[in-house]
């Protein structure tokens with residue numbers, strides 16, 4: 001077992017894949033708390049469907065690098081959805097549902113009608129649940145993912161205090177002169193990038209789990225924004241790392257393995273939170 | 282020019298008017314108390330002054346170069362979600378956000394300010410605690426400390442003493458009046474008419490009849506006499 005692992009780890013492309021996986025896991029966990037608390041989680045879900053549609057189109061058009069299409073489409077949708085969602089709460093929800101489900105249906109339709117691939121079901125499955133193995137990621141994708149993840153982490157750190165202010169009490173922030181609209185826009189763009197990145201790792205159906213589970217787990221145990229953020233980042237990285245290693249060793253699909261580990265971590269945190277919470281009372 | 286001038290202001294939600302034709306102005310150093318019955322539109326007025334909602338008609342003019350990031354605000358209710366993980370010190374520090382502008386991190390000055398205001402409000406022993414696990418009165422004091430971090434010129438308070446015990450209430454009024462003496466303009470909504478009469482320099486009464494003037498004018502006016510006698514009657518029974 002260990003030998004097999006060491007053998008794999010000696011290949012540079014395996015190392016690259018692991019590094020990218022860890023980076024993606026790190027940045028996808030950062031905004032989890034904000035997404036959950038600002039009720040943006042539905043936007044994350046909707047965006048992953050939009051990204052699926054874009055991915056299908058990219059596949060059919062035959063772009064060598066599908067990120068070039070998926071990323072802008074998802075960012076634009078994120079900005080639009082956030083605008084809509086803020087103006088009219090209920091109508092916003094309906095719009096998100098319409099756009100996201102529509103994009104999905106359309107994507108699958110286009111794929112079915114135009115695709116020349118012999119293994120259509122396999123392709124769809126890959127977009128929905130992620131690659132069978134992270135090792136099949138294309139080299140250019142690996143690079144783009146690595147760069148984008150680093151950028152997301154830097155932006156998050158720079159905007160950390162502002163994100164806290166508008167997440168905790170947006171009205172107070174606006175009333176006291178913080179340009180909440182601008183930072184909501186920043187948030188929307190980061191969310192879109194994170195969704196697209198996460199999709200490469202775990203596929204579009206599972207990406208919400210990658211974003212939300214570490215935050216929910218950390219919130220069970222910790223009580224301040226900073227500690228929750230740090231804890232969810234650490235958890236996410238650890239879970240992604242172990243998920244990828246398990247997947248390499250046992251040949252399970254990488255995306256669902258990572259998410260399964262995330263769910264396991266949540267269960268552990270739930271119990272810890274229950275015990276410490278009980279002890280405090 | 283006055284710090285804030287309100288002209289012909291009409292307030293409301295979705296084309297339903299609540300208060301119409303408000304006129305008043307607030308000068309630097311004033312202590313304005315806004316009084317009126319429940320539902321008369323006091324909170325709506327304050328939110329409009331803060332540009333959190335737009336007026337149905339009329340204007341709010343800011344003078345003396347007043348900027349939004351020089352205003353402190355204590356909301357009547359802060360709906361913090363049940364699960365929000367935030368410590369007291371994080372929340373108080375977030376009051377300094379408006380000062381930072383584009384600067385990403387809080388500097389020494391902001392951290393010192395946050396500490397001072399926590400001591401002022403007597404919540405420094407709670408600094409590491411989780412906000413949502415505090416009592417209502419403790420939460421109120423934390424939010425006041427945050428408001429104090431945000432302001433340089435004006436403090437808007439929506440029922441700052443609701444939920445505080447008598448001693449803390451008295452301390453709070455003293456503190457607010459001390460801030461006022463230090464030059465910060467106070468605009469406060471209150472149901473505590475005796476405190477309003479004691480500390481305020483100006484009164485704005487909204488409701489069926491609108492009154493704006495100095496405290497002494499209010500005491501002599503019809504609106505004031507009726508409202509005060511009702512309050513006293515209410516308290517005696």
Ligand SMILES: Nc1ncnc2c1ncn2[C@@H]1O[C@H](COP(=O)(O)OP(=O)(O)OP(=O)(O)O)[C@@H](O)[C@H]1O
Pocket residue numbers: 294299317318319320321322323324325326357
């Ligand atoms: N979001 C809203 N949408 C529609 N109507 C509202 C909204 N908020 C308040 N109102 C209505 O506006 C009126 C004024 O409300 P407001 O909160 O300003 O009263 P208030 O003077 O602050 O009362 P209180 O003393 O209870 O705090 C009330 O009749 C209320 O029903």
Ligand SMILES: [Mg+2]
Pocket residue numbers: 323324325357439
């Ligand atoms: Mg009110």
